[in-house]
Amino acid sequence: MTNTVTAPDPSLRAAAQARSDAQAKPTGALGRLEHLGAWLAACQGVNPPRPLTDVRVAVFAGDHGVAARGVSAYPTQVTVAMVHGILAGVAGVSAIARSVGATVTVHDLGVDGLTGVPDEVRRFHVRPARPISDEDALTPDELDAALAAGDTIAAEAIADGAQVLIAGDLGIGNTTPSAALVAATLGLRGGDVAGSGTGVDAAGLARKAAAIDAALDRVGARASDPRQRLAALGSADIAAAVGFMTGAATRGIPVVVDGLIASAEALMAEELAPGASAWMVAGHVSTEPGCALAQRRLGLTPILDLGMRLGEGSGAVLAVPILEAAGAALREIAALADL
Numbered sequence: 001m002t003n004t005v006t007a008p009d010p011s012l013r014a015a016a017q018a019r020s021d022a023q024a025k026p027t028g029a030l031g032r033l034e035h036l037g038a039w040l041a042a043c044q045g046v047n048p049p050r051p052l053t054d055v056r057v058a059v060f061a062g063d064h065g066v067a068a069r070g071v072s073a074y075p076t077q078v079t080v081a082m083v084h085g086i087l088a089g090v091a092g093v094s095a096i097a098r099s100v101g102a103t104v105t106v107h108d109l110g111v112d113g114l115t116g117v118p119d120e121v122r123r124f125h126v127r128p129a130r131p132i133s134d135e136d137a138l139t140p141d142e143l144d145a146a147l148a149a150g151d152t153i154a155a156e157a158i159a160d161g162a163q164v165l166i167a168g169d170l171g172i173g174n175t176t177p178s179a180a181l182v183a184a185t186l187g188l189r190g191g192d193v194a195g196s197g198t199g200v201d202a203a204g205l206a207r208k209a210a211a212i213d214a215a216l217d218r219v220g221a222r223a224s225d226p227r228q229r230l231a232a233l234g235s236a237d238i239a240a241a242v243g244f245m246t247g248a249a250t251r252g253i254p255v256v257v258d259g260l261i262a263s264a265e266a267l268m269a270e271e272l273a274p275g276a277s278a279w280m281v282a283g284h285v286s287t288e289p290g291c292a293l294a295q296r297r298l299g300l301t302p303i304l305d306l307g308m309r310l311g312e313g314s315g316a317v318l319a320v321p322i323l324e325a326a327g328a329a330l331r332e333i334a335a336l337a338d339l
């Protein structure tokens, strides 16, 4: 596993922008679509960029001990139910991915009580994350194993032809560790980053902010080290997604970032593999306050803002047609001089 990231090719970005400028439209008339097209060309190393025919969502599923603090509106059994839902192709991300021609896999990185699934799903199974307000979620060895699992999942998808990778999340309670990671990274408190997640009421929101503050106070200055922050405040599913994102960036494959959980993971990926965020676009911004905060820190401007708060990679995969249209515009619009 390497952490060395080479930036998307700046000469191809410039060439794509020049091609766009010469096309049969007023200069700049396609707005941010032009930037997305140039970014895609730079990522692919070819101008105009190739069509996106192989986009993959890997959903990282895991349970979170902190859920016992009453931070979610739903019981933890929903995590198992939703893994089965994804396997059956009937989850939210399943429907949206199908509508855009993307594929979805799900990976158990700490789901409590998961049975009746293919071995492949449990290949990287570990125990659920310990409650972050009371103890570190992971040991250093567990952190390494989770990061390596995500890197392997990315490597295998890329070797199999994936052009774009998306990390999806699944696990009751996961907005709490994600918000805690954003708070610790940005120097904020629970009240700044806690959102309603699955729909907690005001008392639930207060419990969530308090759980985040307890975790931040417990970890203290250790949080300034990104590995310690991730092990103390994260989880195996979150760490695996971080390894998946760094695995994509180190291999020169673009990533579309989803909501709060993925944006927190992207923050961690950028710290563990500096430059990784140059391989990312934000597919959407969710309604969780920590999501916009993380994206702003990374300099990522979301493609979509639809008031979504599902996770699973759903908002990211929904943005893929916009990215594809950006590439199509570069490929198919004639040069004004040729008309």
Ligand SMILES: Cc1cc2ncn([C@H]3O[C@H](COP(=O)(O)O)[C@@H](O)[C@H]3O)c2cc1C
Residues within 6 Å of the ligand: 071, 072, 073, 074, 078, 079, 082, 169, 170, 171, 172, 173, 174, 175, 176, 196, 197, 198, 199, 200, 310, 311, 312
């Ligand atoms: C039926 C259902 C399907 C989901 N799919 C994703 N999430 C999302 O919501 C959960 C995080 O929110 P919180 O931190 O408030 O628990 C995670 O499972 C996340 O993937 C779902 C949540 C539910 C209830």
Ligand SMILES: O=C(O)c1cccnc1
Residues within 6 Å of the ligand: 175, 197, 198, 258, 259, 260, 261, 262, 286, 287, 288, 291, 308, 309, 310, 311, 312
């Ligand atoms: O921001 C997200 O992706 C999100 C929000 C609520 C629940 N699950 C995910």
